Amino acid sequence: MSFLNTLTIFILTIGVLYGLNRLYLFLLRKSAAKVATQEEFQENMRNVQIIDVREKEDFNRGHILGARSVPYTISKAHKEYLTAIRKDKPIYLYDNKQTMAIYMARMLKKQGFTDIYILKEGYSGWTGKTKKK
Template sequence: MGISQILLWLNLVLVSVLLFFGANWLFYYFMGKKSATIITEEEFKAGMRRAQIIDVREKNEFDAGHILGARNVPYTLFADSMGGIRKDIPIYLYDNTKTLSVRAANKLRKQGYTNIFILKTGYSEWSGKTKKKKML
């Protein structure tokens, strides 16, 4: 196998990887649009007093720091915990990157929830008030 064939294969692998990530991004973009309204941090802050703020990250991430007033419903336990989420109050979801929030919003939508919002930038870029669990 010559150097040109190796370069061709490497280029094919690179293009395949880029196509995969592009398709994945498009899937979550359209799934998010279908299941929830993506809102900015300012919109999130403006409406959070009248909403259920749900952090879908795992407990250890939540304990390390979360948006003040949020409750933790990890995505891994989300299907079993949805009964504790009210349908008559807006739902504000967040995680670090929106991926888990989009999945959670889709599950909620399928169960008849309608007033669902996702923090656009996720917790990783949140500049508002936070709370951290004190570690002993």
């Protein structure tokens, strides 16, 4: 097999794997949370719990005003972090894009939380007010 054929197969394989990963994340998200646009996020900010699931260092560098830090990696290992999240108020999650927020939504859903939303473009697409520590 020539180098060009091998490279083509490699690139196609990467493309297929990427597509399967995106499909997997979509299905996880769909089963655990709804997507909220930036406008919906801003409109409802006063009546919800805004949770930043990024690592603490990222949160300290900048976060959505009013958000609190509940890193997914810590919550996954120490579920007691989830006791700070109320079940009677909607939960708005975000990370840099959506991946960690999807995993957190899935974990919250398994813990009995129901009203869960994920910021569509994550913090990287946020144009609203932010705060730095």
